[in-house]
Amino acid sequence: MFRIRFSIFLSVFVAMVGLMIIAPVMPPLIRELGLNELHSGIIISLGSIAMAVMAPFWGRLSDRKGRKAVIVIGFLGMFVSYVLFTATMYAGLSQLIGGGLLVGLLIVARGLIGMFIPAVPSAAQAYMADVTDEKGRAAGMALIGAANGMGLVLGPAIAGAFALIGLIWPLYIGALLPIVAVGVVCFLIPAHKPVIQEKPPKVNPFQKGILLYLFAGLATMLSIVTLQVVGGFYFQDQLSLTTKETARMISLGLMITGVAMIITQGMQMKNPKWQPKSLILFGAVLIIIALSLFLFFINLIVYDVAFFLFGVGTGLMMPGFMAGASLAVSREQQGGVAGLVASVQGISAVIAPILSTGLYQLNKYLPFAVVALIVLLMGMTLLFVKSRTEVNENRIIDS
Template sequence: MERVRFSIFFSVFVAMVGLMIIAPVMPPLIRELGLSETHSGLIISLGSVAMAVMAPVWGRWSDIKGRKPVILIGFIGMFVSYVLFTATMYAGLTKLISGGLLVILLIIARSMVGLFIPAVPSSAQAYMADVTDEKGRSAGMALIGAANGMGLVLGPAIAGGFALIGLIWPLYIGAMLPLVAFIVVLLLIPAQKPVIQEKPPRVNPLQKELRLYLFAGLATMLSIVTLQVVGGFYFQDQLSLTTKETARMVSMGLMLSGVAMIVTQGIQMKKTKWEPKPLILVGSLLLIISMLLFLFIISPIGFYVAFAFFGIGAGLMMPGFMAGSSLAVAREQQGGVSGLVAAVQGISAMIAPILSTTLYQVDKHLPFVVVAAIVLLMAITLLSVKNKISASMSVQ
């Protein structure tokens, strides 16, 4: 069991690193290629579209073909995609290709990365649901949340370290990690029979309990991406920082938030009795507090405290909505629901950058206000539904 848990953790970690390792080096690489910020946004956004579209498909395939084969296919696809993306970048940097052809090839390669990455987290989450009971589901999903958090922290750090050798070096690492993960999964995860032998029952994302947890997932991921996208602009404008000071503060803040997230989820792994709804509600309260701190405590110390609260809140909400979604469906639908959870992450990555930057241009405080409002609305909805259920049970 321990080797399975390690393999699931490592698989999700590598997938998240594969997603995050591109982000820090994309802006300077795009400028080295002579392309514009619009091209960069297009390349990243279309990769997110591929993630959102393919995540439910991979989840359903894991129900039919088995979790392990889909994870292995995902890593092979990630390797091939990264090789193509890196080769295209190299060809552009050495002036072998340029202009429209370069942009098209980068979009295709980045979309392929987005196509294969969700095969791993959606299948890994379904596998965790297979090997845990209802009481241990939140603790199991906390392990996956910790892997996400660690990838969120170490992905940019790995990119920054290897970028000192050369801007394209993080992409070489991004290509090698899936091969290492492929070997780990191949050797450590035992093969299992597919959960279902016939056509899998489709998961309806609008069914009563599930839609609440997917809403919680959307609120969580919108919060995370929004802070990543506009945080730097906000801190620079509020504290009159230089670009280097801003980069240092954002890096430290995101690292602090990631560490808080990992520690929070590490504690949850040992507290197997924590249920999804309380995790989400407490986490949402901490997320709202962090937004208020960002808005009203205008100082470096205040912002760092806000980052810590944000990390703890997100660290509670992520396993909460993952476990809740898993428990809301039948055993033969675990792959399908895991795909929907991964799709929510892709949708957030599409919506949040455009929404947050547009709001920021109207008023720099608006992105944080809107995030707090969405999280509050989600919490109120979750509470009201819970209260209705309790009331109906008491009447009976």
Template sequence: MGTIRFGMFFSVFVAMVGLMIIAPVMPPLVRELGLGEMHSGLIISLGSVAMAVMSPFWGRWSDKFGRRPVILAGFAGMFVCYALFTAVMYAGLHGLWSGSLLITALVATRALIGAFIPAVPSSAQAYMADVTDAQGRSAGMALIGAANGLGLVLGPAIAGGFILIGLIWPLYIGALLPVVAFAVVLLVVPKRKAVVHARPPRIDPLQRGLRLYLLSGLTVMLCIVSLQVVGGFYFQDQLGLTTKETARFVSFGLMISGFSMIGTQGLLMKRSKLAPRRQLLWGALLLIGSLAIMLLFAQLYVYYAAYLLFGMGAGLMMPGFMTGASLAVSSDQQGGIAGLVGTVQGIAAVVAPLLSTGLYRVDKHLPYGLVAVLLLVLAASLLLAQRSKANAMERSLGH
């Protein structure tokens, strides 16, 4: 069981690093190619769209063909597509390709990377559901969440380290890591029979008992991505910082948030006594508190405290909604629900940057205010759901 957990953790970690290692190098690389900010946004956004579209397919294929083969296929595809993306970027930097041909090739190869990445977290989440019971599901999903969070935190850090060698070097690492992960999965993750051999049953996202968890996942991802997108602008405008100061302070704040999230999920792995809905409720309240601090105060160390609370709230909500969604469906739907979770995360990654930056142009407080309102609605919905469940239990005991 220990080797399986390590294999799943490492797989998700590498997939998330592969996703995030591109983000810090795209702006300078795009400038080196003589392209504009719009091209950088297009390249990154279409990768997120591909992730959202392909996640449910990978989840269902893992039900049909097995978790391990799909994870291996994901890493093989990531390697090939990363190699193609790096080759196209190399050709552009050395003047071999230019213009519309270069832009089209970059967009297409980045979209292909995005299409293969969700094969890994979707299948790993479903694999974890296969090997845990209802009591251990929260700890298993916390492990997946911790790998996710660690990849999100260390991906940009790894990119920053290799940029010192050369701008394109993070892309070389992005192509190498899937090869390492492929070998690890091949060696340490045992084969398991496919869950179903016929067409896996489809899942209705709006079905009772599931929709609240998916709504929770969408809300927390909108919150996380919005903070990443407009956090730097908000820091700079609220505190009157220079560009260099903003980059340094925001990076430290995100690091605090990331390690707070990982630490919270580590505690959940050891002591997973909270039910998913209660976990979501506490997480939502912590996030509301962190956003309230950001909206009401304008002091650097107070913001760092808000980032700490933010990480704790996200650390509770991420495994909470994954656990609840997993427990809401049958064993032969675990791949499907894992894919649906990936779709929710992909939708947030596409919508949040556009929504948060658009609102920020109107008023700098609006992005945080909107997310806080969404979290308040979610917290109220969770409280109502808990009260309805308690009333139903009382009625059944009365009969």
């Protein structure tokens, strides 16, 4: 069991690092290529759309072909995609190609990365559902949440370290990691029979039990992405910082958030008493408090406290909505629901940058205020609407 859990953790971690390692070097690389911010936005956004569209497909495929097979396919696809993306960047920097051909190849390569990355978390989450019972489901999903949190923190850190050698070096690492992960997965994860041999029953995202937890997932990821996207602008304006001071402040703040997420999910794995609804509701309260501190105070120490509370809150909500969605469906639908949960990340990555920056142009307080309102609405909905998952939670507690 340990080797399976370790392999699931490593798989999700590598996939998240593969997603995050591009972000810090994309702006300077785009400018080195002679392109502009619009090109960068298009390249990243189309990759996120590909993630949102393909995640449910990979989840359903894992039901039919097996979790291990889909994870391996995902990593091999990531490797090929990263090689193409890196080769295109190298050719552009060497002035071997340029113009529309360069932009087109970068869009295709980034789109392929977005297509294959969700194969890993979709199949990994479904695998975790396979190997945990209802009592341990939230703790199992906390392990996946911890892997996401570590990737969120270490992905940009790895990129920053290798960027000291050269801007393109993080892309080399992005291509290498999936191959290493394939070796680990093939060696450690045992052969796993498909859950069903025929076409799996479709998961309807609008059925009550699932929709509630997808809404919770969307609120969580919108909060995280919004903080990443507009946080630098907001804190620079609030504290009158220079660009270098802002970079240091936001880097430290996001690191505090990431560490808080990892600690929270580690505690949840060791002491899995809380069930999905409780995790989400308490996490939502902490996120709202953190956003309120951002909105109503102008103090660096208060902001660091808010970053920590934000990390604890998201660290509770991530395993909460993943476990809740898993418990809301049958065994034959675990891949399908895992794909829907993974697609939430892609959808958030498309919506949040556009929404948050647009709101920021209207008023700098609006992005955090709107996100807090969404989290509050989600919490109130979850509190007053009884779902199939809540019935399962009551049965777990009674047993």
